[in-house]
């Protein structure tokens with residue numbers, strides 16, 4: 001399913017966090033949203049998820065306007081930088097949450113929930129951790145639980161906000177290639193925020209470069225490397 | 241062991257003994273000198289029983305109202321910055337700072353038959369002063385800060401992203417409150433409830449003016465203790481006080497057990 005934002009603008013006070021941003025993410029694509037701190041990456045992701053309202057512009061999923069829809073009705077998987085797990089629920093219950101809060105009519109039976117949770121925990125390689133609390137997991141494990149939790153409701157698209165931002169370099173590299181492999185398996189349209197150019201260029205099908213709330217360049221990693229569109233892009237990517 | 245721990249521990253124990261245990265032990269001694277039959281007789285009179293029912297009911301009701309209102313107030317203070325918030329925030333402590341008699345007189349003036357609020361309410365057929373309702377009202381006033389102040393830090397500590405994560409997973413506001421927020425708030429909420437209840441059970445100054453103190457109708461247990469003391473019925477007063485003490489103590493004990501249990505939610509959430 002595609003994600004499209006058209007002419008998104010957002011002001012915080014007098015400061016324009018986003019200024020006429022338009023992006024189209026094709027179905028099944030893995031796109032990185034790259035930019036320095038404060039460039040508006042998180043704001044854009046939150047607007048796509050419906051956690052924030054834009055001042056202007058619209059958000060479309062599969063060509064369908066979702067700008068007025070509530071976050072809870074958008075079927076968007078969101079992975080937060082600081083995991084945002086439910087601290088008093090076990091790993092199992094965290095992943096099951098999205099299925100348990102469905103309206104009774106389309107809530108799966110307990111056996112189905114159990115099967116689904118176990119399948120997802122297997123997918124993120126945490127089968128043996130289902131009875132632990134989030135506080136008993138490492139950062140990388142928590143983030144994988146957060147990913148399984150987001151996937152449990154079969155979202156139409158996946159948004160990840162610096163999912164590995166608070167992990168150390170080694171774990172980060174491992175999870176990076178793991179996430180890319182996972183994406184190649186399930187082909188879920190994904191928008192991935194990072195301020196690490198290496199991460200973006202290595203993982204993504206296409207990269208969107210954001211700078212002070214505007215798009216500097218959109219293109220495949222090769223295009224951006226070989227034809228940086230501006231002095232800023234050249235500087236930011238340290239292309240000589 | 242922390243340096244200085246024996247000293248600070250000693251000071252703490254000594255302080256608690258002097259301030260809490262010593263007065264309480266005189267109470268137990270006074271009651272203990274009564275024969276079992278005398279103790280029962282002192283409590284069995286209908287007037288004493290009526291005062292217990294009233295005090296317990298009013299304290300429970302007021303603690304419930306203060307808890308509900310306290311959650312609302314704490315939520316607004318923490319989550320919705322508005323102009324004048326600091327001022328409102330400092331008003332919360334007023335019932336702590338005010339001498340209780342002042343609170344009592346103020347409430348009585350306000351809600352009395354000719355008061356600002358009392359007169360219009362009476363025109364609507366609602367009597368506040370000199371009714372159990374008035375007592376509950378005074379206890380809510382006294383209990384509110386306990387609820388607000390225990391909830392505030394817990395609410396400030398909540399991560400809004402956790403609620404946003406729940407929303408993205410399709411949870412309604414109601415489900416977010418019941419499944420995500422409530423489990424975290426419950427210990428503090430119950431603490432506030434118990435403190436408001438324990439305080440309300442023993443509250444005297446702010447109640448006696450608005451209650452009118454009619455035996456069997458609006459006479460609270462703490463007032464009855466005073467009355468008995470004035471009649472030199474020390475044993476009778478001590479018997480009532482012991483029962484109040486026991487109720488407060490059991491309440492706090494139950495709370496403690498609950499907190500110990502909820503701090504370690506046995507793995508599974510259901």
Ligand SMILES: Nc1ncnc2c1ncn2[C@@H]1O[C@H](COP(=O)(O)OP(=O)(O)OP(=O)(O)O)[C@@H](O)[C@H]1O
Nearest residue numbers: 012015017035036037038039040041042043044195
């Ligand atoms: N709730 C808010 N209130 C006021 N200003 C905000 C708010 N959220 C974001 N901003 C401002 O909007 C701009 C963009 O913020 P945003 O969080 O989207 O940046 P970012 O690209 O995600 O940065 P980082 O890499 O540091 O996470 C920043 O200047 C920030 O200060």
Ligand SMILES: [Mg+2]
Nearest residue numbers: 041042043161
């Ligand atoms: Mg950000």
